Amino acid sequence: MTAASGIASGQAARPPALWAPILKDAVLAALVAVLLALPLVGLQTYDIGGGALGIRTHFDWVALAGATVFAGRLALRVVDRLYRSREQRGSAVLARLAVWGSRQMLPITLVGIGFAVALPFLPFSSRYLIDLGTTVLIYVMLGWGLNVVVGLAGLLDLGYVAFYAVGAYTFGLLAQDLGFTFWEALPFSGLVAASFGVVLGFPVLRLRGDYLAIVTLGFGEIIRIVLLNWAPVTGGPNGIGEIPRPSFFGLPFARSAPEGVTTFHQFFGLEFSPDHRVIFLYFVILAMALVTNLFTLRIRRLPVGRAWEALREDEVACRALGINPTTVKLSAFAIGAMFGGFAGCFFATRQGFISPESFTFIESATILAIVVLGGMGSQMGVVLAAILLVSLPEFGRALAEFRMLIFGAAMVGVMVWRPRGLISHREPTLRLGTVRVR
C-alpha cells in the first residue's frame, strides 16, 4: 500500500519496521473513531414521556470504539508491513478457493441440489427449518433473477422489488377479483412483471449506469406509493388477504374438502398433517429457483446472453460491432423482471397476504446485497449469500438487530477488497484460440 511496502516487494529483504508512523496512524484513526462515536454513540437520546427527550451517556462505548479502532488499525498496518500486502494474501486464498470451486462446479452443484431435495426428509429437519429453507430459496430465486440484470448485463437495478411487488399483486388481484388459482396466475405474474420491465426500461435504458440505478430506485418507490394509495384496487396499506394456497395438481392441502373434491392426504392415503403444504411449498420454490438458474445458464450461451456480457464489459465496442444496446438491455431487464414476478407470485401464495410494506427499498437493497456479496455473475455465490443473510437473525436476537448493519458494512468491505465478489472467479466465457467446438 505505502511506498515503502511497494519497494519492499521488489527486494528480498524485509524493510526495517518503522513503528512511529504506524503508531501515529493508529492513534489518529482512534481519534477519528472517538469523534465519530462521541455524539451518536456516547450521547443516547431516549423518551422521558410527554413528548420530551432525555440523554443518557455511554462514554464507555466511545472508549471501546476508540480502543477497537486503534487495535484494528495497528494490526492491519503491522500485517501490512510484515507481509507484502494484505490485499494480495487475503485475495490469494479466496481466489484459490474460487478457482477450486469453479473446477469442481458440477459435483458441488449436484451435492447442493441433492441436499436441498433431501432436506425435508432428513432426520433433523423440522417445520421451522423447512420454512427457513423456503425463505432462503425465495431470496436465491430473486438473487438469480437480479443477477441476470446486474451480474450479466451490468445494469444496476435498485428497484428490483417493484417487479416482485407487481408479480405478487398480479396474483393477489387475479385471485381476489377473478378467482384464479396459483398455477393459473403464475404465467400472468411473470408476464405482467416483464411488461413493466419493458415499460420502464424502454425510455431509461439509454442512460448511464449510475443514472439508471437512481431511476430504477425512483420507479420502485413509485410502484410502492401507488400500491399504498390506490386503495380501491390494491387495498391500500391493508393489502390483499385470503390469497389462495397452491394445490397439488388440483388436490388441495386441507383437513377436509367440500363435496366432490379429494384432498391431498385422502388421495395418497396419508394421515393429514399441516406439514404437507409447507413441504410442498418448499419444493415448488426449489423447482422455480432451479428453473431460473437453468434458464440463466443456458441463455448465457445464446447470442443474446453473449451480448449481455459483452455490453457489460464495453458498450462502445458493442455499438461498433453492431449490437443494439437498447434491445439487448431491454431483454435482460424484461427477463430479470419476469423472474421477479414469478417469485412475487410465489411469495403471495405462501404468505396468503400481501401489503406494500413487504416491498420497500430495503428489500431491493437486500437482494442487491445478496448478488453483490455473492460475486456479481456467480450463481453459487448468490446461494451462499442468501443462506447467510436469511439465517443470520436465527443465531440470536443480537444478530437479528445487527443484520443489516453487518450487511451494509460487508457490501462496503467486499467492494473495497474484492470488487468482483467474495468467491467469484471470472473466466472469460469465450477465449480466442481455445474455443472448444461442442
Place this chain on the structure above:
Amino acid sequence: MAYFLQQLINGLTLGSIYGLIAIGYTMVYGIVGMINFAHGEIYMIGAFISIIAFLVLGLAGVTYVPLALAIVLLITMFFTSIYGWAVERIAYRPLRGSFRLAPLISAIGMSIFLQNYVQIFQGARVKPMPPLVQGGFTIFESGGFAVRLSYLQLFIMLLTLVLMIGFTTLIATTPLGRAQRACEQDMRMAALLGVDIDRVISLTFVMGAALAAVAGLMVTLYYGVVDFFIGFLAGVKAFTAAVLGGIGSLPGAMLGGILIGLIEAFWSGYFSVEYKDVSVFVVLILVLVFCPTGLLGRPEVEKV
C-alpha cells in the same frame, strides 16, 4: 392568490433545504464522478447531531436562543463533517479507479450501514423537538386567509443565502476552490501540476457534509421530528434537484433544489399530499430521459 403565496413561501423554504443537500451531490459528482448515495444519511446524521446538541445545551443551561442556534450550528457542522470525511476515506477512496458501479454499490452499503447504526444506537422511535423559534409576520391577508412568513422560514432562507454567497466566493476566489475546479476539469492533469488530489476530494466531502449538516439542523427546527429514515427520501429528492439543475453545477444545484421544493409544495397544495413523493420521482425520470444535462449542466461526452 393568498394560498398560492403561502405555498410559494413553503416551497422556497423546503427548496433551500434541498438545495443545501444537493450541493453535496453535485460537487462530489463534478469532481469524483460518482453518486454519493450515502449523502442523504449524512444529512440524517446532521439532524440527529443537532437534536443531541440542543439537548446537551439545554442541560448545560444555555437558554438564549440565538446563542444556542449558533453553537449548535457549529457543533453540528463539525461532527457531521467528520462523518463525511470518514465515509470518503473508508468507502470511496480505495475504490478510485475500480469499475464504474463499484463506488455506487459501496455507497449503498454505506447508506444501509449508517441508517442501521443510528437506529441501533439512537433507537427507531421518532425524536421530537419542541419548537424553538416561534412567531412570524403576516405579510398579506385576503378573504380570511393570512399569508404568514414565520421567523424560522426567514431564518432558513437567509442562512441558505449567506451560505451560498460564502460558498460561491470560496469556490471562485480561494486556492482550494481553484484546486477543486482544476480537479473537476481534469484530475490527472491537476495532479501532475501539483494539486493534492486526495486532500481536495476529502475537503469536498467535508464541505458537502457541512452543508448537509446545516440542512439537517434546519429540518429539525422546521418539522420538529427526526428519525433514522429521513435521509433516504431527502437524499433522493436532493439528488433529483442536483440532476434537474445540471449535475456538477453549483448554481444549478441551488436552482434545482428550489424548483423541487416548489414542485413539492404546489403539488401537495393543489393535487394530493399522498402522491407528493411520486411527483419528485416523476420529475427525476423525465429530466433524465429528456434532458440528462439538466438546466445549467454541460453535456457529457463519452470517450473510448
